Amino acid sequence: MNTLAEENYLKAIYKLSSLTESVSTNQIAAAMETKASSVTDMLRKLSDKTLINYTRYQGVSLTEAGEKVAINIIRKHRLWEYFLVEKLNFKWDEVHDMAEELEHISSNELIDRLDEFMGFPKRDPHGDPIPDCNGQLKINDLKPISALAVSAGGIISGVRDHSSVFLQYLEKQGLIIGKKITVKEIISYDNTVVLQMDNKVLQISREVANNLLIAI
Amino acid sequence: MNTLAEENYLKAIYKLSSLTESVSTNQIAAAMETKASSVTDMLRKLSDKTLINYTRYQGVSLTEAGEKVAINIIRKHRLWEYFLVEKLNFKWDEVHDMAEELEHISSNELIDRLDEFMGFPKRDPHGDPIPDCNGQLKINDLKPISALAVSAGGIISGVRDHSSVFLQYLEKQGLIIGKKITVKEIISYDNTVVLQMDNKVLQISREVANNLLIAI
């Protein structure tokens, strides 16, 4: 099996891979809040275990085996988040750190039973899709509010920023998953988005509009 | 906070302390399947953190702080075992290794919510008492079947041996928690105990009788 550190590197590489094909040492170091030299050491180790494709100075990508491990960790993370929110009544901004620990519990039998216990949920509390027990991951079909034109709208279905400050802000504004919104106006000066929601009108910054996702 | 290794040592010392007042280096080494020299190193570390009372060659005992940590780990272990059996339908001989990992999840808020979610259970699936959130642990009021005289009886309420071989054997014999048994005879040759249970008569060895606990 893989160590905790290895699992965290694989997860980070997986997430960065959705942005760029090949991931650089510095990107990984930044994502993991560590030094580039530490990353290099670990890359050699992961390469020896054939979990990544790596040649010096050329960046890395996950092998099929590495991706499988990464997706499994993400599956665990999201299922535990769902459990914490739906069964233990935590708020969506409180669960990240706990799930970060729980995702490393090794038993797959445990996570499959948990999945079943909760009725095979499709998305976690932040709207991220939950991979099934075969590693099948629903393709992301959400887009940011900032991509909408005036008079377009949709159902709030996810977030791109998972930080608790952001989630708490959304909660305070009532911008929670399931709410229907419509874009009334986009102020050209700074791209502030004016939204209609539940007979209320509210303004969100370009930044917020970029990180708040709706189903099309 | 404490490392995983530290937590496991504290737990081992706690368990050994129920047998003897002061715990020896070799006892700990045996319990943890490690070498005495490794234990000595860790004892100095735990002593520096004032989690144990330790003077060279004199054996160790937990300080109040150390006992608090140990009981908290045991609380977590037993609550997770209860969850795995009662909510995820695992069998009582399958849950130990998973609970061994889950007991190190740090959040106390999480474990308190889990406790509440399950209705504040008093005993884990093996009959061991679950400490409450203040570290209060019900005193053990169970005794082995081997301590009963002929014609005495009681309700099967716990086990002393948690190994899966033993638990599977009990399950196969129908000797599960909640069953009422009566001692019909004790064969003097080898102390085999003859039991009456549900209109059935069965024999168990002295060894088994020693590890199967009943409420008085």
Place this chain on the structure above:
DNA sequence: TATTATTTTTAGACTTGTCTAAAAAATTAC
């Protein structure tokens, strides 16, 4: 294209937790 700047890797060191082998203390035996 030669030079500068950036990125990545190497070299060497530190920490945690483990080990083996040897020394020191405590215990048991005669």
Place this chain on the structure above:
DNA sequence: GTAATTTTTTAGACAAGTCTAAAAATAATA
């Protein structure tokens, strides 16, 4: 009460994962 045995500790080493500082490779620039 000394000698033999057992237990415990020390000394020194190793693997994993991290770090700093310096070297090497790549990319950017003039």
